[in-house]
Amino acid sequence: MLAKLLRRFVLLVLVLSAVAAGVVYWQYFKAMHRPLGGEYGRTVLHVGSDVLHVPRGSSLKAISAELKRRGVIEMQWPLLVYGKWRGDAGEIKAGDYRMRPGDNIMALYQDMIDGKVIIRSLRVLEGSTYADLRRSLRAADDLEQTLDGVSDEELAERLGIEGSLEGQFLPNTYHYTSEDSDFTMLKRLHKQLTHALDEAWQGRATDLAISTPYEALILASIIEKETALDHERNIISGVFNRRLKKGMRLQTDPTVIYGIPDFDGNITRAHLRTDTPYNTYTRHGLPPTPIALPSKASIVAALHPDSGKSLFFVATGNGGHTFTETYEAHKKAVQQLISRKRAEQ
Structure with missing residues (x-):
């Protein structure tokens, strides 16, 4: 009699475990395939809320907490389990990521692994001045501003420029990410100018x-x-x-x-x-x-x-x-x- 009750108990535990496992798996499956920011089959992401900023050095736990706080995902644990299963969460790249309507969390995760960050453009016009360029940099979307309070003399020294900054940056269309700053952009533009001038001078x-x-x-x-x-x-x-x-x-x-x-x-x-x-x-x-x-x-x-x-x-x-x-x-x-x-x- 006791053996029979024990078998029934073990069977009940196995059934309940299977049911629990099935529920957990269904929650996991639904969470991983659910469109970002919405119920299964629809999305509520909109312009202005569809960008995820991942600071340098962010852990998957911190990223999942931010996504849950913003209502993009309902629970953190499915994403953490997914990252643990894949074993590449340490390869997530910093930057801004577009959360596209209809995409699920797995697509966003892959974008972060591949570093498919949002690329922005800065058009520097031919014939504009250094003052015009600085205004453009200050107005650029999601470009880190590090030069407030830095004098032109100090900036010229940091860039290795003797004298005036006027004319020292090559006009063109430049691409940048949220990890760039006003200084890194000026450094890039000056490097392009130096290269173009040196090349032209050699062939003068x-x-x-x-x-x-x-x-x-x-x-x-x-x-x-x-x-x-x-x-x-x-x-x-x-x-x-x-x-x-x-x-x-x-x-x-x-x-x-x-x-x-x-x-x-x-x-x-x-x-x-x-x-x-x-x-x-x-x-x-x-x-x-x-x-x-x-x-x-x-x-x-x-x-x-x-x-x-x-x-x-x-x-x-x-x-x-x-x-x-x-x-x-x-x-x-x-x-x-x-x-x-x-x-x-």
């Missing part, structure tokens, strides 16, 4: 009026501000190269504008007559620093001036320029521009 033309890579950078920044047309860059470079050789002043408006504090967009004769270190109407040679961030194309153009004879140019009013060899022809081109503007009014 002979018989140039400039004698150092930094002078090439200054000239490239002026070319960048004078034209947006690729076919004009070498022509304008040629004009400036010949003027420098002849000892003529460059007389280029963008340099004057750069030296005007709080320029309102309207350059006047008074501006052209007011002497500043950047006024190439009152001073010979190049200005002391670049006046903008030049593109690689402008850097190459500065070191490959065309072999023409023009010494002057003036805007045509439609984006291009008229190039002339004599001052008399230049005055005529200026008068034609004035007449065209008057006719358009």
Whole structure:
């Protein structure tokens, strides 16, 4: 009799254990296949709540706790069991991850293992200034800000730059993650600029009026501000190269504008007559620093001036320029521009 009761008890325990195991497995299965942030078969994730930030050094336990706190998952233990079973939880990469509607926790886990972080873009425009770049970095989404209170002099020292920071960063579209900072971005941009300038300098033309890579950078920044047309860059470079050789002043408006504090967009004769270190109407040679961030194309153009004879140019009013060899022809081109503007009014 006792043996019979014992067998029944053991059988009951086995049945209850099997039922319990089945319940646990069903909870595990449902938790691992349930869409993130929603009931089985639907999702409630929406823009603004669909990004998971994983700090550097985060454990799977900390990540699962954050997901549960935000309501993305209902229980932590299924994810912890899954990570233990896989044995690769220590390989999770830091960064921001997109929790896509319809995905389950296994898909998110795999993204974290593969490091499929959200990639963001920063567009640095040709001809913009260092001040413009700093504003863009401050406004960039999810870019760590580390330079508040850091002076330009200190930043230049940290970047290994002697003197002005103007012109020292190459315009382009750059990609970054939440693990990047404003400093790492500036370091990357400066490295790209240095590479482009060194490469162009090694392949420079002979018989140039400039004698150092930094002078090439200054000239490239002026070319960048004078034209947006690729076919004009070498022509304008040629004009400036010949003027420098002849000892003529460059007389280029963008340099004057750069030296005007709080320029309102309207350059006047008074501006052209007011002497500043950047006024190439009152001073010979190049200005002391670049006046903008030049593109690689402008850097190459500065070191490959065309072999023409023009010494002057003036805007045509439609984006291009008229190039002339004599001052008399230049005055005529200026008068034609004035007449065209008057006719358009």
